[in-house]
Each structure stands twice: as structure tokens, then as C-alpha cells.
Amino acid sequence: MKILVTGAAKRIGAAVVKYLAQKGHQCVIHCNRSLEQARELRESLPNPKQHEVVKADLTDPEQRQSLFKKPFDVLVNNASQYIKVALEDAQNDTLLNVYDVNFFMHFEMMRLFHQLCKKGQIINILDHRIDHPDPRSGPYAFAKKSLRDATLACAIQWAPDIRTNAIAPGFVLPPDGVPLEKMDRLVQGTPGKVAPTPEDVAKTVEFLMTTPAINGQVIYLDSGMHLIAPCSATQLEKL
Numbered sequence: 001m002k003i004l005v006t007g008a009a010k011r012i013g014a015a016v017v018k019y020l021a022q023k024g025h026q027c028v029i030h031c032n033r034s035l036e037q038a039r040e041l042r043e044s045l046p047n048p049k050q051h052e053v054v055k056a057d058l059t060d061p062e063q064r065q066s067l068f069k070k071p072f073d074v075l076v077n078n079a080s081q082y083i084k085v086a087l088e089d090a091q092n093d094t095l096l097n098v099y100d101v102n103f104f105m106h107f108e109m110m111r112l113f114h115q116l117c118k119k120g121q122i123i124n125i126l127d128h129r130i131d132h133p134d135p136r137s138g139p140y141a142f143a144k145k146s147l148r149d150a151t152l153a154c155a156i157q158w159a160p161d162i163r164t165n166a167i168a169p170g171f172v173l174p175p176d177g178v179p180l181e182k183m184d185r186l187v188q189g190t191p192g193k194v195a196p197t198p199e200d201v202a203k204t205v206e207f208l209m210t211t212p213a214i215n216g217q218v219i220y221l222d223s224g225m226h227l228i229a230p231c232s233a234t235q236l237e238k239l
Helices: 011-022 035-044 061-066 092-117 135-157 180-188 198-209 233-238
Strands: 002-005 026-031 052-055 074-077 120-125 162-169 218-221
Touching (some): 035 052, 061 092, 120 198, 135 218
Parallel strands (some): 002 026, 026 052, 074 120, 120 162, 162 218
């Protein structure tokens, strides 16, 4: 299969590309600011010439559409930006930015895939916060919840030509600037007490790709974190 992975130059996106390339799939590696890393990733893959690097700002309509000059089979909407801002501090421009990079551009990519590729699969990478939003990053969680709802709606409307599913990871990698020790403490607060790995996300992408009967599902990779009620404000301050 030919697969476009957005935000694929590093972190989870790069792990997805590596895993799928090793399985013999052809990958389109999307990046925006990390062009050199994307090129290095391609060169590290089996048969690097069969893979492609594409650079685009997904918030720009023309650049988004440029990714669809050639059809592909699977769209993995992975590009994201974790923006930590409390609800009371979120100004209008901040809200619009959070929604633009975590919902609107992904939804527009989904619609372009439907319009121009017509058949295949969409897999959206969400976040375990869609069930219990952290008020310290409420707008981010709201945007991811909107993407979850779009996943389910499109799974109904576009089937059987396009299957639409999602993965909601938990504490896979700490955000930039957050020490690993802090993430380890958060993992110990989950029922399973095990952190999912980027490779776990990649394996789940392949599982969804290769299981035709799955449509409209959200798979949580969070060691059961989504089952826990929201923390109190006092508990949150300790994390």
C-alpha cells in the first residue's frame, strides 16, 4: 500500500513510517519544518527510492491540496501540536490556533482524501485526553475530541469506500521540555502502569490497515488511563 503519514519526520510519525516500510509498504513522509530529518529518515528505510518526502504547511489550503497530486491508499493524520494553555487563559487567537493545527487541517485532509483518492483508509492519531480533558490543556483536548467525532461521522458517511478509524495514545513520549521522570510518574498513575511505545502505535496502524471489518473505532493505547475519572485540581498541581 502507499501511505501518507503527516508529521512523519520524527517521534511517533517516524516510528510509523519505519515500521510500515519494513513491512514492505510505500511511504510518503510529510514534514513542515523538519525537512532534513525527513530526508534522513527516508535514507534509513529499506529501498529508500520507493519512498517520498513531501514538505507542506497543512494549515495552508493550497499546500494541503498539493499532497494529493498522486493518489495513495492510506492517510495517517499524525501531525499535531500539543499546546498547554488553561481554559481561563485561552484567548480567541489561541483557541483558533489550537483548533487549526489539531482539528481543522486534519478534517480538511480527510475531505481531500475522500474527494481525490475516493477509496482507501483514514487513521487519525488522537489523544487519551478525549475522554477526560485536562483543564490545563482544555482547548487541545477539545480539538482532539472534535477530530474523534469527525472520525466517527466519516466512518458512517464514507463507508464502504473509505474506512475511518483512530488511535488514542497515552503517555508515549514526553512533550518537548518535559523530563522523562515526570512522564514516568504519570504512567504509574495508570491502571496498567505501562507506557505505550511509538512502535505500539505503528503496530496498531498496521492492525487497522489490515483488518477490513474495523470501521469507526477508536483504539486507546494508554494503559487504561481513559478509564480513570478526571483528576481534581489539587491532584493536577502535584503532577
